[in-house]
C-alpha cells in the first residue's frame with residue numbers, strides 16, 4: 001500500500017498508509033490532524049487544501065480549470081497548492097509528500 005508523507009499544521013511529518021483508488025482527501029479526512037473536506041470531494045469547498053512537495057508537483061496530473069479557479073481565490077494559495085480531493089492515489093504516488101494548508 002502506498003505511504004503518504006503528511007505534514008500537519010504544526011509542522012510534524014507523519015507516514016500514512018493510503019489505499020490505491022481513493023482520493024488523497026479521503027485519507028486525510030480520517031486523521032485527527034487532517035482536513036475537513038466539507039463538500040465531500042465536489043471541488044467546491046477548498047477545505048481539503050494541501051501543498052504538494054515541489055519534488056512531486058510534476059508527478060501528479062495538472063489541476064483542472066475548476067480546481068485552479070477555486071485555489072486561486074484562497075488567501076493561502078501558493079503555486080504548489082492543490083485540492084486533495086482531486087488527487088487520486090496510485091502506486092506511483094508512494095512517498096507523496098503533502099502539507100496541510102492553514103485554515104482559511
Ligand code: FES
Pocket residue numbers: 025037038039040041042043044045046047048083084085086
Ligand atoms: S473536499 Fe471540498 S473541495 Fe475538496
